[in-house]
Each structure stands twice: as structure tokens, then as C-alpha cells.
Amino acid sequence: MSETAASETKRETRPFEAEVSRLLAMMVHSVYSNRDVFLRELVSNAADACEKLRQKALSDPALAVESGSLAITITADPAARRLTIADNGIGMDHDELVDNLGTIARSGTRAFVESLEEGADSNLIGRFGVGFYSAFMVAGRVEVVSRKAGAAEAWRWTSDGKGSFAVEPADPAAAPERGTRVVLDLLDDAEDYATEATIERIVTAHSAHVPVPIALVLEGGLAEKTLTDGGALWRKAKSAVTPEEYRAFYGHVGHAFDEPALTLHYRAEGRTEYSVLLFVPSEKPFDLFDPERRNRIKLYVRRVFVTEDAAILPPFLRFVRGVIDSEDLPLNISREMLQKNAVLDLIGKGVTNRLLSELAKLAESDKPAFEKIWTAFGPVLKEGLYEDPERRDALFEIVRFRTTKGTMRSLKDYVADLRPNQTEIYYALGADEKTILASPQLEGCRARGVEVLLLADPVDAFWVRTALGYDGKPFRSVTQGSAALDAIPRAEEAASTEAASDAAVATLGARLKQVLGDAVSEVRPSTRLVDSPVCLVAPEFGPDRHLERLLAGREGPEARKAAPVLELNPGHPIVAALAARAAQGGEAAAKVDETAPVLLGLAHVLEGDLPQDPAGFGKALSRLIADALA
Numbered sequence: 001m002s003e004t005a006a007s008e009t010k011r012e013t014r015p016f017e018a019e020v021s022r023l024l025a026m027m028v029h030s031v032y033s034n035r036d037v038f039l040r041e042l043v044s045n046a047a048d049a050c051e052k053l054r055q056k057a058l059s060d061p062a063l064a065v066e067s068g069s070l071a072i073t074i075t076a077d078p079a080a081r082r083l084t085i086a087d088n089g090i091g092m093d094h095d096e097l098v099d100n101l102g103t104i105a106r107s108g109t110r111a112f113v114e115s116l117e118e119g120a121d122s123n124l125i126g127r128f129g130v131g132f133y134s135a136f137m138v139a140g141r142v143e144v145v146s147r148k149a150g151a152a153e154a155w156r157w158t159s160d161g162k163g164s165f166a167v168e169p170a171d172p173a174a175a176p177e178r179g180t181r182v183v184l185d186l187l188d189d190a191e192d193y194a195t196e197a198t199i200e201r202i203v204t205a206h207s208a209h210v211p212v213p214i215a216l217v218l219e220g221g222l223a224e225k226t227l228t229d230g231g232a233l234w235r236k237a238k239s240a241v242t243p244e245e246y247r248a249f250y251g252h253v254g255h256a257f258d259e260p261a262l263t264l265h266y267r268a269e270g271r272t273e274y275s276v277l278l279f280v281p282s283e284k285p286f287d288l289f290d291p292e293r294r295n296r297i298k299l300y301v302r303r304v305f306v307t308e309d310a311a312i313l314p315p316f317l318r319f320v321r322g323v324i325d326s327e328d329l330p331l332n333i334s335r336e337m338l339q340k341n342a343v344l345d346l347i348g349k350g351v352t353n354r355l356l357s358e359l360a361k362l363a364e365s366d367k368p369a370f371e372k373i374w375t376a377f378g379p380v381l382k383e384g385l386y387e388d389p390e391r392r393d394a395l396f397e398i399v400r401f402r403t404t405k406g407t408m409r410s411l412k413d414y415v416a417d418l419r420p421n422q423t424e425i426y427y428a429l430g431a432d433e434k435t436i437l438a439s440p441q442l443e444g445c446r447a448r449g450v451e452v453l454l455l456a457d458p459v460d461a462f463w464v465r466t467a468l469g470y471d472g473k474p475f476r477s478v479t480q481g482s483a484a485l486d487a488i489p490r491a492e493e494a495a496s497t498e499a500a501s502d503a504a505v506a507t508l509g510a511r512l513k514q515v516l517g518d519a520v521s522e523v524r525p526s527t528r529l530v531d532s533p534v535c536l537v538a539p540e541f542g543p544d545r546h547l548e549r550l551l552a553g554r555e556g557p558e559a560r561k562a563a564p565v566l567e568l569n570p571g572h573p574i575v576a577a578l579a580a581r582a583a584q585g586g587e588a589a590a591k592v593d594e595t596a597p598v599l600l601g602l603a604h605v606l607e608g609d610l611p612q613d614p615a616g617f618g619k620a621l622s623r624l625i626a627d628a629l630a
């Protein structure tokens with residue numbers, strides 16, 4: 001059988017996985033603002049492949065490569081409208097070609113399709129981990145010829161991006177000795193990408209400082225021109241690096257197009273030596289709340305890429321991107337060693353502390369830059385308040401809050417503005433700010449000018465429970481326990497309604513408790529109400545009402561264990577009238593019994609919940625209305 005015949009029989013055509021197909025259709029059929037991104041993505045894949053080879057050679061000496069021999073070559077052929085990106089990295093075998101370039105959908109595929117549908121720019125593709133497909137923005141046909149390091153056979157993958165791709169054996173003599181060659185037949189309107197000036201412009205802007213050298217060859221012209229030398233930017237002195245170089249490097253390690261909001265570049269010397277070049281993005285990655293909460297820091301050992309899987313930084317800093325290069329770790333560090341290693345621990349601690357102190361500094365020195373970080377990553381940083389008690393104090397200097405007094409308020413601001421006699425830091429939890437602001441429990445604080453932190457992130461319910469306080473002031477939920485508001489003077493005098501006497505309210509409370517039974521743990525007068533007649537609060541030592549609600553959502557209604565306290569506003573006309581009837585006793589007090597379920601139901605409704613017994617509530621309310629109308 002001739003070689004062509006053999007390859008014919010081994011040629012297989014496969015459909016793209018459905019999500020991938022959708023993604024490709026969107027890439028091909030829309031007009032995109034920035035197609036340059038494809039080159040950065042392919043170069044980035046080529047660089048990753050070189051680094052993977054260097055890493056694999058650490059445990060498999062047969063794969064060892066001479067230092068300095070790894071390279072990326074971009075070949076442009078303007079006459080043929082063809083662009084080739086070749087690397088001599090790890091390469092792909094048959095199955096890897098099939099899986100990686102077409103049949104395995106990754107979580108980013110769907111996420112990217114959805115964000116495109118919502119109008120996102122295609123240049124964000126790299127962030128979703130599906131960068132290869134951006135080749136189809138500029139090419140009508142893509143060919144990938146690859147030979148896995150150490151393998152004899154090579155494979156060719158081809159596609160026009162329209163539903164399917166083909167894989168077949170490639171002639172070993174014409175395939176790369178090792179690594180991958182991606183050949184793009186450029187579309188009519190993309191021929192510019194085969195010109196020297198365009199390629200140089202894109203590589204300089206977006207791929208400078210990938211840690212593998214990049215050369216450009218022009219068919220029928222330029223023999224070979226080095227575009228970048230593959231030097232490790234993070235090892236240079238800070239003074240020798242320009243902002244453009246930092247930005248380009250961030251684009252490479254972060255797969256990002258946004259501006260980094262914070263760049264941290266330093267070399268640590270002491271018990272262990274390492275270089276750090278880290279970036280805090282200004283925009284959220286799509287998988288910020290993935291349950292895995294993975295770190296994306298690239299760990300190098302003396303310039304050799306080792307892994308992206310080491311959990312060097314705590315999960316609450318998982319949005320940080322960049323490189324840490326250690327002088328002291330062994331090059332052949334194993335997975336087990338990565339899990340538990342004294343040097344890595346030391347590096348992790350050092351870098352975490354440094355990051356937190358830089359964030360605290362930025363919060364003071366450049367408020368707009370910090371606000372961007374906080375808006376994108378505040379809820380993630382707050383996870384640290386809960387998970388990392390050792391770092392809590394450092395994080396307290398960084399956290400910012402929306403409060404009843406404004407946005408981006410620090411705890412320091414809060415404490416500086418305490419009202420006379422105020423000894424606690426008040427907060428209100430809820431599903432969103434609007435609901436929180438509407439809650440009756442805030443009324444008393446509002447009337448006294450007491451600032452309240454509005455906590456609407458799910459993680460808030462957890463950290464406030466474990467944090468002891470800030471600057472000696474405990475945190476106190478406005479919906480929990482008895483509010484110590486009495487001692488704080490009111491900012492404005494309450495409108496003078498005839499408040500019920502203490503004794504009458506006490507009698508009313510006792511009567512209501514008797515009627516409502518176990519549905520409430522206590523009925524008592526309130527200092528936290530101004531306009532509303534009633535509200536519910538959690539008992540002193542039970543979980544906050546909102547936390548209970550969150551847990552009930554997750555674990556079912558039985559998670560709501562503690563019966564709430566029903567608080568009465570003695571200054572409210574309804575309460576005053578009922579208190580008078582309760583004090584009168586006899587026939588007059590019977591009205592109190594009828595009203596009790598309505599009051600309790602109303603308190604639930606004011607929290608945004610259903611009454612516990614909607615039917616009973618409805619009946620009692622209807623009776624009251626009927627009486628009122630009679």
C-alpha cells in the first residue's frame with residue numbers, strides 16, 4: 001500500500017463538540033473589534049508547550065533539551081497569504097489533537113459563548129481557556145501538524161471551522177522533529193497578518209516576554225529576525241522594566257487584555273530567595289467562584305517552569321496572576337512535595353503578607369485603582385476574614401463597605417465616626433442592599449445617626465460571626481439580641497406620638513407571648529423601631545436571621561431552629577392602642593388575641609418572608625379589615 005493510501009485509510013473526520021461548534025460559528029460569522037488576539041493565543045500555546053517539555057524533562061531525562069534550544073518561529077508568506085506558528089515544545093499525539101482541539105468541551109467554552117452572546121468582546125477569549133479557536137477569526141482553514149516529544153509518528157489536524165475536523169497521519173519527514181506547527185490560510189480581509197510590520201507590532205505589544213524566544217521568518221525575504229529573546233522579565237530589576245513590558249507580560253500570564261490594577265515586582269532575600277512578579281487584574285475572570293478555587297500562580301524554579309497547580313497563595317487571593325521563581329526548591333519537585341513543603345510555605349506566607357500590605361497601601365494612595373479591585377474581588381477577599389483568622393487584622397485594613405453613610409467606607413472610617421456612647425459596630429445582613437435598607441430594624445440606628453454596614457455578600461453572614469471586633473468594638477447585628485441603642489442620643493427628635501407606658505407594653509408583650517406560644521421566644525419593647533410597629537430579631541446567642549435564612553435555603557427549613565424575638569414599637573399607634581386594650585383587660589383585651597397572628601405575620605412580611613402560617617394570617621387579617629369596615 002502506498003503511503004498516501006495508508007494515510008487515506010487512517011483519515012478520520014469528526015464533528016466538533018456541540019459547544020465548540022457554536023463557539024466557532026460565532027467567531028466566524030461576527031465582526032470582531034480586535035482580531036489581533038489570535039496571534040497572542042497561538043504564541044501563548046506554543047510557549048506553554050515549550051515550558052511543558054522543559055518541565056517533563058525534569059522527570060524523564062530522555063526528553064532533556066539543550067538549554068536555549070526551545071523556540072517559537074513565526075513564518076509569514078504574504079504571497080500565499082499564509083501564517084505559520086511553530087514550536088519545538090511537547091507536541092500532541094493523535095488523542096491529544098482530537099481531545100484538545102475539538103471534542104472535549106471545557107467549562108470556558110460555554111462561559112465564553114454566553115459572554116459573546118451578551119455582547120462581550122472576543123479578545124477576552126484567552127481568559128476562558130479556549131484560545132486556539134480564535135485562529136478561525138482570521139483563517140478559513142487551519143492545519144496543525146504535531147509530533148509528541150519522543151514519538152516517531154506525527155499527526156495532522158485540519159479544519160475549516162465549519163462543524164468538523166479531520167485527523168490523519170502526517171509524513172514524518174515533513175513534520176516538525178518535535179512540537180507543533182499551526183498553519184493558517186488567512187481570509188481575504190486578514191492578509192495583513194502575514195506582513196512583517198503587523199506581526200512585529202502584535203508580538204511586541206502582546207507577547208513580548210513570553211519566556212521562550214520568538215523569531216520571525218518572511219518567505220522570500222527576511223531570513224530570521226528575533227522579535228523577543230525569551231528572557232525572564234521577573235528576574236530583571238524593577239528599574240529596567242517599562243510599564244508597557246509589564247502590561248505585555250501580564251497579558252501573557254493572565255491571558256488578559258485589561259490593565260492590571262496592581263503590579264507587584266520584587267526579589268526576596270533571606271531565609272529563602274525568590275523573585276515575584278504578580279498582578280491584580282482589574283476585571284473578574286469567569287471562574288472566580290468555581291468551587292475548586294484554584295490558584296493560577298506560575299511557579300518557576302531557577303527560570304524553569306514547574307507548575308501552575310501549587311496552592312502557593314490562599315484561596316482568597318486566587319484572582320492574582322503572575323510568576324514566582326524560587327532559588328531554593330529542587331527542580332524535580334514532586335506533587336507530594338508541592339502539597340507540603342517548608343520552602344513553599346515560607347514563600348506563600350511572605351508573598352501573601354506583601355500582597356495584603358500593598359493592597360492596604362493602594363487603598364490609601366490610589367482610591368480609584370483600589371476601588372476597581374474591591375469591586376471585582378471584594379467578596380473573594382472577604383472569604384479570608386472567615387478562613388484565615390491570622391490574616392484577619394491585615395484584611396480589616398483592606399475591606400471596604402457600603403454603609404448607610406456611603407460607599408467604600410473602611411472600618412477605620414466607621415470607628416472615627418462613632419456616635420456618642422456607641423460601643424459597637426452595627427451591621428445588617430441581607431440578600432441585597434435594597435432589602436437591607438428597607439428593613440425595619442435599621443430605623444432606630446437611622447434615627448440616631450448610627451452608621452450601619454450593609455452586608456449583602458453571602459460570605460458576610462459567616463465572617464461576622466467569627467470576627468471578634470475591630471479596634472475593640474464588637475460587631476453587632478441590627479437584627480440580633482437587644483440593641484444597646486438607648487444610650488445613643490437621637491439625631492432628631494421623634495415625632496411626638498402618644499407612646500404607650502412601659503407597664504402597658506409589658507402587659508401587651510406578656511399577652512402576645514401567651515397567644516403566640518412557641519412561635520416566638522420572647523415579646524419585648526424595642527429601641528430599634530421608629531416607623532414600623534413590629535420587627536423580628538434573633539435571640540442574643542442564636543444565629544443572625546439572615547444566616548438562618550441562608551442555611552434554611554441550603555439545608556431545608558428545619559435549619560431554622562431558634563424562635564425569633566418579636567419586638568414592639570411603643571411609639572407606634574397600633575402598639576399604643578393594643579397596649580391600652582391589654583392594660584384594660586377583659587373584653588377589650590380579646591382584640592389583642594385576635595391581632596396577635598397579624599402582628600407576627602406582619603413582622604415576617606417586613607423581612608421579605610412569608611408569614612409562618614399564611615392561611616391563619618390571611619384569616620385574621622380579613623377579620624380585622626371586616627371589623628374596621630363594619
Ligand SMILES: Nc1ncnc2c1ncn2[C@@H]1O[C@H](COP(=O)(O)OP(=O)(O)OP(=O)(O)O)[C@@H](O)[C@H]1O
Nearest residue numbers: 045046049091092100126129130131132133180255
Ligand atoms: N502548540 C501547542 N502545543 C501543544 N499543545 C497545544 C498547542 N496548542 C494547543 N495545545 C493544546 O490544546 C489545548 C487547548 O488550547 P487552547 O488555546 O484552546 O486552550 P488553553 O491553551 O488551554 O487555554 P488558553 O486559551 O488560555 O491558552 C491546550 O491546553 C494544549 O493542551
